[in-house]
Amino acid sequence: MKPSPTDDLCTRCGLCCDGSLFADVELARRDNSAVLESLGLEIEEDGERANAELLVQPCAALRNCRCTIYAHRPGCCRTFECQVLQAVRRGTLSSAAAHATIAEAFTRIDAVRTRVRQLGPVEEQLSLRDQCTDAVARADEDSRPQIKTSADQLESALADLEHWLHSEFLRPIKSSAPAARRKRTPSEA
Ligand code: SF4
Ligand code: SF4
Structure with a gap:
Protein backbone atom coordinates (compact mmCIF):
# COMPACT_ATOMS: atom_id res chain seq x y z
CA MET A 1 0.00 0.00 0.00
CA LYS A 2 1.26 3.49 -0.83
CA PRO A 3 2.37 5.38 2.32
CA SER A 4 0.59 8.58 3.27
CA PRO A 5 2.52 11.79 2.50
CA THR A 6 3.19 12.11 6.24
CA ASP A 7 4.62 8.61 6.49
CA ASP A 8 6.54 9.08 3.27
CA LEU A 9 8.08 12.48 4.06
CA CYS A 10 7.92 13.37 7.77
CA THR A 11 9.47 10.11 8.97
CA ARG A 12 12.56 11.02 6.95
CA CYS A 13 12.58 14.75 7.66
CA GLY A 14 11.82 16.12 11.14
CA LEU A 15 12.90 19.65 10.22
CA CYS A 16 9.84 21.19 11.91
CA CYS A 17 10.76 19.49 15.21
CA ASP A 18 14.58 19.45 15.28
CA GLY A 19 15.23 23.18 15.67
CA SER A 20 15.97 23.79 11.97
CA LEU A 21 12.71 25.47 10.94
CA PHE A 22 11.64 26.69 14.36
CA ALA A 23 13.26 27.63 17.66
CA ASP A 24 10.12 26.85 19.63
CA VAL A 25 6.49 25.71 19.47
CA GLU A 26 3.69 27.96 20.64
CA LEU A 27 1.57 26.05 23.14
CA ALA A 28 -2.18 26.69 23.31
CA ARG A 29 -4.00 27.18 26.60
CA ARG A 30 -5.53 23.72 26.23
CA ASP A 31 -2.10 22.05 25.96
CA ASN A 32 -1.20 20.53 29.30
CA SER A 33 2.37 21.69 29.88
CA ALA A 34 2.65 19.64 33.10
CA VAL A 35 1.92 16.48 31.14
CA LEU A 36 4.33 17.52 28.39
CA GLU A 37 7.08 18.18 30.96
CA SER A 38 6.40 14.84 32.62
CA LEU A 39 7.03 13.30 29.20
CA GLY A 40 10.47 14.89 29.16
CA LEU A 41 9.83 17.99 27.07
CA GLU A 42 11.37 21.37 27.85
CA ILE A 43 8.75 24.07 28.40
CA GLU A 44 9.49 27.74 29.04
CA GLU A 45 7.46 30.90 29.56
CA ASP A 46 6.68 32.94 26.47
CA GLY A 47 8.21 36.38 26.88
CA GLU A 48 5.87 37.77 24.21
CA ARG A 49 2.50 36.51 25.49
CA ALA A 50 1.19 36.77 29.05
CA ASN A 51 0.59 33.42 30.76
CA ALA A 52 1.70 31.58 27.65
CA GLU A 53 4.27 28.83 27.25
CA LEU A 54 6.59 27.48 24.59
CA LEU A 55 7.91 24.02 23.80
CA VAL A 56 11.62 24.44 23.16
CA GLN A 57 13.16 22.92 20.04
CA PRO A 58 14.96 20.73 19.16
CA CYS A 59 12.13 18.76 20.71
CA ALA A 60 13.20 16.08 23.17
CA ALA A 61 10.40 13.85 21.88
CA LEU A 62 11.95 13.57 18.42
CA ARG A 63 13.75 10.28 17.81
CA ASN A 64 14.86 9.15 14.38
CA CYS A 65 12.46 11.63 12.74
CA ARG A 66 9.50 10.31 14.76
CA CYS A 67 7.48 11.91 17.54
CA THR A 68 7.72 9.60 20.55
CA ILE A 69 4.76 11.32 22.28
CA TYR A 70 2.56 11.35 19.19
CA ALA A 71 -0.72 10.75 21.08
CA HIS A 72 0.08 13.58 23.51
CA ARG A 73 1.71 16.09 21.15
CA PRO A 74 0.65 19.77 21.43
CA GLY A 75 -2.15 21.21 19.36
CA CYS A 76 -0.08 23.07 16.82
CA CYS A 77 2.03 19.95 16.21
CA ARG A 78 -1.23 18.22 15.28
CA THR A 79 -2.26 20.91 12.82
CA PHE A 80 1.07 22.07 11.37
CA GLU A 81 1.93 20.93 7.86
CA CYS A 82 4.78 22.51 5.95
S1 SF4 B 1 5.74 18.67 8.10
FE1 SF4 B 1 7.74 18.79 9.14
S2 SF4 B 1 8.57 16.70 9.15
FE2 SF4 B 1 6.89 16.77 7.62
S3 SF4 B 1 7.93 17.22 5.66
FE3 SF4 B 1 7.29 19.17 6.56
S4 SF4 B 1 9.07 19.95 7.72
FE4 SF4 B 1 9.38 17.75 7.31
S1 SF4 C 1 5.93 17.05 20.32
FE1 SF4 C 1 6.29 15.66 18.59
S2 SF4 C 1 5.40 16.74 16.82
FE2 SF4 C 1 5.68 18.28 18.46
S3 SF4 C 1 7.71 19.22 18.14
FE3 SF4 C 1 7.99 17.47 19.53
S4 SF4 C 1 8.54 15.73 18.19
FE4 SF4 C 1 7.61 17.32 16.92
Whole structure:
Protein backbone atom coordinates (compact mmCIF):
# COMPACT_ATOMS: atom_id res chain seq x y z
CA MET A 1 0.00 0.00 0.00
CA LYS A 2 1.26 3.49 -0.83
CA PRO A 3 2.37 5.38 2.32
CA SER A 4 0.59 8.58 3.27
CA PRO A 5 2.52 11.79 2.50
CA THR A 6 3.19 12.11 6.24
CA ASP A 7 4.62 8.61 6.49
CA ASP A 8 6.54 9.08 3.27
CA LEU A 9 8.08 12.48 4.06
CA CYS A 10 7.92 13.37 7.77
CA THR A 11 9.47 10.11 8.97
CA ARG A 12 12.56 11.02 6.95
CA CYS A 13 12.58 14.75 7.66
CA GLY A 14 11.82 16.12 11.14
CA LEU A 15 12.90 19.65 10.22
CA CYS A 16 9.84 21.19 11.91
CA CYS A 17 10.76 19.49 15.21
CA ASP A 18 14.58 19.45 15.28
CA GLY A 19 15.23 23.18 15.67
CA SER A 20 15.97 23.79 11.97
CA LEU A 21 12.71 25.47 10.94
CA PHE A 22 11.64 26.69 14.36
CA ALA A 23 13.26 27.63 17.66
CA ASP A 24 10.12 26.85 19.63
CA VAL A 25 6.49 25.71 19.47
CA GLU A 26 3.69 27.96 20.64
CA LEU A 27 1.57 26.05 23.14
CA ALA A 28 -2.18 26.69 23.31
CA ARG A 29 -4.00 27.18 26.60
CA ARG A 30 -5.53 23.72 26.23
CA ASP A 31 -2.10 22.05 25.96
CA ASN A 32 -1.20 20.53 29.30
CA SER A 33 2.37 21.69 29.88
CA ALA A 34 2.65 19.64 33.10
CA VAL A 35 1.92 16.48 31.14
CA LEU A 36 4.33 17.52 28.39
CA GLU A 37 7.08 18.18 30.96
CA SER A 38 6.40 14.84 32.62
CA LEU A 39 7.03 13.30 29.20
CA GLY A 40 10.47 14.89 29.16
CA LEU A 41 9.83 17.99 27.07
CA GLU A 42 11.37 21.37 27.85
CA ILE A 43 8.75 24.07 28.40
CA GLU A 44 9.49 27.74 29.04
CA GLU A 45 7.46 30.90 29.56
CA ASP A 46 6.68 32.94 26.47
CA GLY A 47 8.21 36.38 26.88
CA GLU A 48 5.87 37.77 24.21
CA ARG A 49 2.50 36.51 25.49
CA ALA A 50 1.19 36.77 29.05
CA ASN A 51 0.59 33.42 30.76
CA ALA A 52 1.70 31.58 27.65
CA GLU A 53 4.27 28.83 27.25
CA LEU A 54 6.59 27.48 24.59
CA LEU A 55 7.91 24.02 23.80
CA VAL A 56 11.62 24.44 23.16
CA GLN A 57 13.16 22.92 20.04
CA PRO A 58 14.96 20.73 19.16
CA CYS A 59 12.13 18.76 20.71
CA ALA A 60 13.20 16.08 23.17
CA ALA A 61 10.40 13.85 21.88
CA LEU A 62 11.95 13.57 18.42
CA ARG A 63 13.75 10.28 17.81
CA ASN A 64 14.86 9.15 14.38
CA CYS A 65 12.46 11.63 12.74
CA ARG A 66 9.50 10.31 14.76
CA CYS A 67 7.48 11.91 17.54
CA THR A 68 7.72 9.60 20.55
CA ILE A 69 4.76 11.32 22.28
CA TYR A 70 2.56 11.35 19.19
CA ALA A 71 -0.72 10.75 21.08
CA HIS A 72 0.08 13.58 23.51
CA ARG A 73 1.71 16.09 21.15
CA PRO A 74 0.65 19.77 21.43
CA GLY A 75 -2.15 21.21 19.36
CA CYS A 76 -0.08 23.07 16.82
CA CYS A 77 2.03 19.95 16.21
CA ARG A 78 -1.23 18.22 15.28
CA THR A 79 -2.26 20.91 12.82
CA PHE A 80 1.07 22.07 11.37
CA GLU A 81 1.93 20.93 7.86
CA CYS A 82 4.78 22.51 5.95
CA GLN A 83 4.40 23.81 2.42
CA VAL A 84 6.19 20.76 0.98
CA LEU A 85 3.85 18.30 2.68
CA GLN A 86 0.79 20.31 1.66
CA ALA A 87 1.94 20.41 -1.97
CA VAL A 88 2.40 16.63 -2.06
CA ARG A 89 -1.07 16.19 -0.54
CA ARG A 90 -2.55 18.46 -3.21
CA GLY A 91 -0.70 16.60 -5.95
CA THR A 92 1.20 19.69 -7.11
CA LEU A 93 4.59 18.29 -6.01
CA SER A 94 5.84 14.75 -6.54
CA SER A 95 7.14 12.65 -3.69
CA ALA A 96 10.53 12.53 -5.42
CA ALA A 97 10.69 16.32 -5.69
CA ALA A 98 9.69 16.65 -2.03
CA HIS A 99 12.42 14.24 -0.94
CA ALA A 100 14.91 16.18 -3.07
CA THR A 101 13.92 19.41 -1.30
CA ILE A 102 14.31 17.76 2.11
CA ALA A 103 17.70 16.36 1.09
CA GLU A 104 18.80 19.79 -0.08
CA ALA A 105 17.68 21.24 3.26
CA PHE A 106 19.88 18.75 5.13
CA THR A 107 22.83 19.59 2.89
CA ARG A 108 22.37 23.33 3.44
CA ILE A 109 21.92 22.87 7.20
CA ASP A 110 25.06 20.71 7.39
CA ALA A 111 27.02 23.45 5.64
CA VAL A 112 25.94 25.98 8.28
CA ARG A 113 26.66 23.52 11.11
CA THR A 114 30.16 23.07 9.72
CA ARG A 115 30.68 26.83 9.95
CA VAL A 116 29.39 26.82 13.55
CA ARG A 117 31.82 24.02 14.52
CA GLN A 118 34.71 25.96 12.99
CA LEU A 119 34.06 28.63 15.63
CA GLY A 120 34.19 26.28 18.61
CA PRO A 121 32.23 23.66 20.55
CA VAL A 122 28.53 23.26 19.76
CA GLU A 123 25.70 22.67 22.23
CA GLU A 124 23.71 20.08 20.28
CA GLN A 125 20.56 20.62 22.37
CA LEU A 126 20.17 24.16 21.01
CA SER A 127 18.30 25.14 17.86
CA LEU A 128 20.49 25.91 14.87
CA ARG A 129 19.86 29.65 15.24
CA ASP A 130 20.84 29.56 18.92
CA GLN A 131 24.00 27.62 18.06
CA CYS A 132 24.87 30.32 15.54
CA THR A 133 24.08 33.12 18.01
CA ASP A 134 26.39 31.54 20.60
CA ALA A 135 29.16 31.04 18.07
CA VAL A 136 28.96 34.65 16.87
CA ALA A 137 28.90 35.93 20.46
CA ARG A 138 32.08 33.97 21.23
CA ALA A 139 33.69 35.32 18.07
CA ASP A 140 32.86 38.88 19.14
CA GLU A 141 35.15 38.38 22.15
CA ASP A 142 37.97 37.10 19.95
CA SER A 143 40.36 39.67 18.53
CA ARG A 144 41.66 37.50 15.67
CA PRO A 145 40.55 38.92 12.29
CA GLN A 146 39.99 35.47 10.76
CA ILE A 147 37.52 34.64 13.54
CA LYS A 148 35.59 37.85 12.85
CA THR A 149 35.53 36.97 9.17
CA SER A 150 34.27 33.45 9.93
CA ALA A 151 31.55 34.86 12.19
CA ASP A 152 30.42 37.28 9.47
CA GLN A 153 30.33 34.41 6.98
CA LEU A 154 28.31 32.32 9.43
CA GLU A 155 25.74 35.08 9.93
CA SER A 156 25.41 35.50 6.18
CA ALA A 157 25.11 31.73 5.63
CA LEU A 158 22.46 31.47 8.35
CA ALA A 159 20.44 34.32 6.85
CA ASP A 160 20.57 32.65 3.42
CA LEU A 161 19.59 29.28 4.91
CA GLU A 162 16.67 30.69 6.90
CA HIS A 163 15.41 32.54 3.86
CA TRP A 164 15.61 29.39 1.74
CA LEU A 165 13.99 27.19 4.40
CA HIS A 166 11.19 29.68 4.89
CA SER A 167 10.55 29.94 1.17
CA GLU A 168 10.57 26.19 0.58
CA PHE A 169 8.86 24.91 3.75
CA LEU A 170 6.75 27.79 5.07
CA ARG A 171 5.91 30.43 2.50
CA PRO A 172 7.72 32.86 0.25
CA ILE A 173 8.91 35.95 2.08
CA LYS A 174 10.23 39.31 0.99
CA SER A 175 14.01 39.39 1.08
CA SER A 176 14.00 41.97 3.88
CA ALA A 177 11.56 40.08 6.12
CA PRO A 178 12.85 38.04 9.06
CA ALA A 179 12.16 34.31 8.98
CA ALA A 180 9.58 32.95 11.43
CA ARG A 181 11.16 31.19 14.39
CA ARG A 182 8.06 29.81 16.05
CA LYS A 183 5.89 26.86 15.12
CA ARG A 184 2.32 28.10 15.10
CA THR A 185 -1.05 26.94 13.89
CA PRO A 186 -1.31 26.82 10.07
CA SER A 187 -3.08 30.18 9.75
CA GLU A 188 -0.22 31.88 11.59
CA ALA A 189 2.75 29.92 10.24
S1 SF4 B 1 9.07 19.95 7.72
FE1 SF4 B 1 7.29 19.17 6.56
S2 SF4 B 1 7.93 17.22 5.66
FE2 SF4 B 1 9.38 17.75 7.31
S3 SF4 B 1 8.57 16.70 9.15
FE3 SF4 B 1 7.74 18.79 9.14
S4 SF4 B 1 5.74 18.67 8.10
FE4 SF4 B 1 6.89 16.77 7.62
S1 SF4 C 1 5.93 17.05 20.32
FE1 SF4 C 1 6.29 15.66 18.59
S2 SF4 C 1 5.40 16.74 16.82
FE2 SF4 C 1 5.68 18.28 18.46
S3 SF4 C 1 7.71 19.22 18.14
FE3 SF4 C 1 7.99 17.47 19.53
S4 SF4 C 1 8.54 15.73 18.19
FE4 SF4 C 1 7.61 17.32 16.92
